[in-house]
Amino acid sequence: MQVERLYRFPVKGLSAESLEDVRLSPGETLPHDRRFALVQGDAPFDAAAPRFLPKQNFACMMANARVVLLHSAFDPVSGTLSLAGPDGDRLTAPTGTAAGRAGIAAFLTRFLGEEARGEPRFLDVPGHAFTDQKLKGVSLINLASLHALEAAIGRRLDPLRFRANLYLSGLPAWAEFDWVGQELLVGGARLSVFRRTRRCPATQVNLETAERDCDVPALLRQHFGHADLGVHATVVEGGRLAVGDAIELLGPPAEAESDPPVA
Template structure:
């Protein structure tokens, strides 16, 4: 099992950056999900669950932090530009600026009826949904021909079998990741994205039908280090 792709998503729910190498540390890939956009009216962090158009903007890391490129190709100069784009007062915030991380998710993934939307609390630190999955690993085989970007995994590998990594320490390059959990999937995987990726609810149906609702595995970094495309994943001792 070898690394074929590495991904960093500087702003939660925006398009990210494909990397040749990445530093893995306590919060996952350096620079991953360090920023999120917050609705100033509700206090919720915005994701493409609620605002699918977010997937048509992208984020890139800069020496000073991050910048957001809007769907028209312009760089958002400030929160006012982001608010105009999303049609509501919003603010881009770093993980250091936000203590409460509440997001929305629909229980009814077929119709996304208004009454089915409810809040959930995300992780502290970087803006991950779960503190136990600051690094995610997914194989091309498990994607079953779907574009990699649908699933927003950090580490893409060339061989099936990632589910078997759960419960083990896994060396990837110079880093070690304690893989602890399957990654549950939601309506995010059904959303349209650039380059002809269309809305497709069958993607989530298939994940529930064939994988019990999970796709990819997640864990946390126990030994920091650099990971590069081409590195082998080596399963070490079981976790205790």
């Protein structure tokens, strides 16, 4: 088994950035993954006391399909974010200043048009990641499972519809579901898989046209009896990982193996 592709998504809901390698830290996402978000004006998100909120509180593919037509690029050295819309409208602004974030918020709000609610804010909250689940972590896709879905429905799907961090090869379709509760060695990092990934309406969206042209959750249920594709894991032990790195299934955590059986 090995890592075939590696991505981060600096702005929640916006485009992927391909990586060759990355260094993971315990209990964290990939560096800069889901670091920023456009928070809808009516969302109950408090930057002074950040907490997980469902994705509909933010600009995202599930609620705002047109965001796939935006191209974004984050430079972690300068801290600038570049945005380009399909109509040629462009912006490059610093994320580290209030004025820069206000400019980004205004750009994205104009793009959303009637889908913008209230006065959206573009936020970067130190220590917080705008993930789709309460635990910070890493999302993984088994490419064989994706290919099994494609074979069942008779069409190709862009893997980035699923917005995962790691895309893996070398194991049978759906075998990754057996990893829940087990640990993996991926490159130099150790991961603990904690849940299957339930797919949402975001995966319906064609990344080139922004049309909802394929009901992925319904098709998964129709052909496989569930709406899951991929798994989520937390980083237990940090380290470097890269495209091409081997993946080794380690089994349950050592403490779980040593627990006495329940009478």
